[in-house]
Amino acid sequence: MEQTMQRWMMLFVVLLCASSAVVAQAPPAPLPARIFAAKKIFISNASGETVIGPGVSELTYNGFYAGMKAWGRYELESAPAAADLIFEVRYETPLGPTNSGNSGQFPEIRLSIFDPKTHVVLWAFCEPLVSTRHKSNQEHLDETLANLVNDVKKLVSQGPVNTSAAAR
Numbered sequence: 220m221e222q223t224m225q226r227w228m229m230l231f232v233v234l235l236c237a238s239s240a241v242v243a244q245a246p247p248a249p250l251p252a253r254i255f256a257a258k259k260i261f262i263s264n265a266s267g268e269t270v271i272g273p274g275v276s277e278l279t280y281n282g283f284y285a286g287m288k289a290w291g292r293y294e295l296e297s298a299p300a301a302a303d304l305i306f307e308v309r310y311e312t313p314l315g316p317t318n319s320g321n322s323g324q325f326p327e328i329r330l331s332i333f334d335p336k337t338h339v340v341l342w343a344f345c346e347p348l349v350s351t352r353h354k355s356n357q358e359h360l361d362e363t364l365a366n367l368v369n370d371v372k373k374l375v376s377q378g379p380v381n382t383s384a385a386a387r
Contacts, residue, residue: 251341252379253334257303260293261335265309278360279310279328286368292375304341305333308367310348325349328363330371344370 262284266276287306288295296302312326326348332341348363 250374250377250379251334253304254332254341255375255379258294259296259302260287260304260306261296261299261302262287263299263305263307265307266311275310278357279364280308282361282364283308283328283330283367286364287371290368290372292372299335302335305335306371307331307333328367330367332371342374346370 262280264276264280266279283306284295287293293304299305307330309329309331310326311329328346328348330344332343333339334341344367346363346366348359
């Protein structure tokens with residue numbers, strides 16, 4: 220029985236290493252071209268879909284909106300019909316078991332980028348909001364929102380992958 224278990228473990232390790240090598244050598248997948256071609260975005264506030272403290276929804280939306288406006292990459296629209304993309308920002312606290320065995324989890328801010336014509340999510344980000352005693356809740360929120368804007372900046376700075384070059 221012990222030898223069988225050791226063989227299974229060895230097989231598992233070999234398969235894990237082999238699959239890691241395949242993934243590491245895979246060419247980059249093409250990124251959604253609409254993200255790079257877009258000029259105008261609409262920012263949607265979806266934080267109110269879950270139970271959160273008073274004012275958190277507005278702080279999240281206003282902070283993300285200000286960060287995107289300061290960046291200046293996209294023109295911010297006041298109506299989704301006028302936008303090339305919809306950025307849905309959401310503050311939420313997922314519930315359920317964690318790796319540490321606790322039932323509570325840290326709040327997080329999620330961003331989904333939608334194509335307004337197809338309603339397909341083109342890209343999504345999630346940034347945890349971890350609090351410490353050294354900073355105020357507002358400072359943590361501001362830092363997390365800045366991280367989310369930086370996630371978008373990094374994505375956009377990659378540019379669309381040339382699929383013909385990636386296939387070689």
